Amino acid sequence: MNRQYDFVLFDLLTALLDSWSLWNTAAGSESAGRAWRAAYLRRTYACGAYRPYETLVLEAAQEVGLGTRVAQRLDDSWSNLQPWSGVDETLLELKRTHRLGVVTNCSERLGHLAVQRLPVTIDVVVTSERAGFYKPNPKPYQMALDELGARPSNTLFVAGSGFDLFGTEAVGIDTFWHNRVGLDRPDGAPPAMLESDSLAPLCQLANNKGLQK
Secondary structure, three states, X not given: OOOOOOEEEEOOOOOOEOHHHHHHHHHOOHHHHHHHHHHHXXXXXXXXXXXXXXXHXXXXXXXXXXXXXXXXXXXXXXXXXXXXXXXXXXXXXXXOXXXXXXXXXXXXXXXXXXXXXXXXXXXXXXXXXXHOEOOOOHXXXXXXXXXXXXXXXXXXXXXXXXXXXXXXXXXXXXXXXXXXXXXXXXXXXXXXXXXXXXXXXXHHHHHOOOOOO
């Protein structure tokens, strides 16, 4: 039987916002930005329990030979984050019928600055700093469910990275992967119920659990 979701949770910095361009600009090129971001992601997913986000960003920059100034440039440009095309329209439509949350691997300071770039009020914002763990540890996802009064069965998660698939499977949340930047699915990650480089299918999916079948 098809079932409508009541809640939609989002990754923030890849599923909704184009943070990748910000990293590339701070680094000086796309190739340098991608290498820096990859080093940061390795540190994030390896550490589990929260270490300061800004520290991981700085350590990753040093690891790939970019020095320390790029991390400050990224921080200084954070308010320039922009939603991907289609995000504003999608969120405005979903907000009429669903409660919305964000689960982000970020500090409280930068997470809430980033959420301000969205066109709607987000009901619950869970950062890795507040949860005490980085995704894909299940705790940030579960905290968002608890604070929304949601259940996995009536919640849809919109991933930005394939690593989210590990965490959402552990919690039991159906997952749509908005793979905007063409990332590879990590080894061993379960498949998403639907993967797309666009948010176009999301509103229909959120209102009809059987869409993908």
